[in-house]
Amino acid sequence: MPALKVPKREAEPVKRKLKRLNLYDGKRRPKRVGDFVLLPVVDGDEVSLLGYEVLPVELPLRPERQIYKNLESVLAERLSGEELKHLRRYDVIGDIAVVQIPPELEGRTADIIWGLRKVHPFIRVIAKKGFHEGKFRVRDYSIIWGEKRLETIHKENGVEIKVDLSRAFFNPRMKGERYRLAQLVRDGERILIPFAGVLPYALVIARYRKVKITAVELNREAYELGLENIELNRKRLKGEIEFIHSDAFEVLPELPTYDRVISPTPRGVDALALTLSKAERWLHYYDFVGEAELGDFRRRIIGECSRQGKDCEVRVKKVSDFKPRVFKVCADVVVK
Ligand SMILES: C[S@@+](CC[C@H](N)C(=O)[O-])C[C@H]1O[C@@H](n2cnc3c(N)ncnc32)[C@H](O)[C@@H]1O
CATH class of the missing domain: 3.30.70.2580 (Alpha-Beta Plaits)
Structure with a gap:
């Protein structure tokens, strides 16, 4: 909001x-x-x-309205205190609730569905979350209640994002990150976003800033959803988005350099040298790094900067927990 x-x-x-x-x-x-x-x-x-x-800032809900608390308090009617401790964080994406059900609560699935429907009467689908698979990072989901679809329109940071969780990656928890980047961007910038998915970063930035964005995505289904998203938001966007369906490793060498590069890098892919080579002033490079390797990660970026003859300032920020002691991080690199 x-x-x-x-x-x-x-x-x-x-x-x-x-x-x-x-x-x-x-x-x-x-x-x-x-x-x-x-x-x-x-x-x-x-x-x-x-x-x-x-x-486009998501100010915190007042405590009494906090959704997670509500689910917990609603479920307290049916689950024991011990069972409630196993309850995991869940997401609502458009009218789809996405939950994780740990083994300890498998037998309580019907109660969790009941609780979610009570807290979110507008949801039409409840899906259980599996793992991200393949290079397109699409998750495996099973629908445990409601309509048999994983397509919906999600509202975030003043834009509408059509997603299909069965066909393309989308993570609603990056909403704050997208807002943070939109705040850093200034009118007039030229921005490159490889690994762009269904365009959440591009849409949020173009919604608030008069910029020229070039985005690249390899998954055809994500690319097509992204094109639909540009149309869906056409009247709201101040900036322009050019969307290229291609392998970032093939097309980036053909593209010019940009003021800012944002790389929501897929896990396990090393695109540091490539994305840094395209950044004239700023690079925001996302990766997954263990607590003990944060220093090495920063040194690796500084090393790559000097290899490319760039004098850089590097700040590494933890964005979210990924696994115990492993974080999704963003390296904010300023090329001086
Ligand atoms: C971690 S997801 C991020 C997607 C999007 N930026 C977001 O935050 O929702 C990485 C994306 O990179 C895409 N991808 C993977 N390999 C690629 C490549 N070689 N070139 C372009 N896109 C690629 C995947 O299909 C996926 O959509």
Whole structure:
């Protein structure tokens, strides 16, 4: 959901005005950022008419509305305290809930379905999550309740993203990362995104910034969904997206260099040298790294920079947990 960036001293009157106009999102908490306050607002064109900057920021839900807590408290009616400890985090993607059911709760599947439907009455499908498979990183899912489909439209950071979990990779948990990158980008940049999937990064950045993006994806099904997503969001996008269906390792050498390169690298693929060679000013390189290897990872990037004759500043940020003591990380590389 969007937020309105308002100078601190104006926050209270603007909040009252938003409430009067029914534009204030009371389910979320405002947030202080320096001399500004981010006020949660409902999606819609009216908020942009108030003359303040509208940002695609996911402000936290107020505690009593936190969804995970709700599922846990709903299930407390049926599951023991010991069983509740095994409950895993789940995702809602469009109208599909995606859950993991650990072996300890296999016998409680019907109760978990009941709980999810109570907390999210709008969901139409509940799917159990398996592992990512193959080079296209498509997960294996089994539908345990509802309509027999894994296609839906997911809303995030002010864009609509058509996904089909059976055909193309999509991770809703990267919403915050996509927002972070959209914040870093400035109007006028030329951006390259290899491994672009159904275009979540490209859409979120182009929604808020007047930029030229070139995206590359090898999985034909993800590519076709991406093309549909450009059309679906056409009226909202400030920036332009050119989408190439190709192997990044074949096409990137043919492409020019860009201000910024964003590489949501598939696991097990080494695209560091290739993506760095295309970055004039910034590279955001994603990878999976063990806690003990974080230093080596940073040194490897610095080594590659000097091999390419680039003077770089490298910051490695943990983005999410992947396995115990293994993280999905993003190396933010500034080419000086
Ligand atoms: C980790 S997923 C990221 C997708 C997307 N950026 C996102 O965040 O949803 C990696 C993507 O790279 C694609 N891919 C794998 N190998 C590729 C290659 N050689 N060239 C282009 N895309 C490739 C996969 O099909 C997959 O969609």
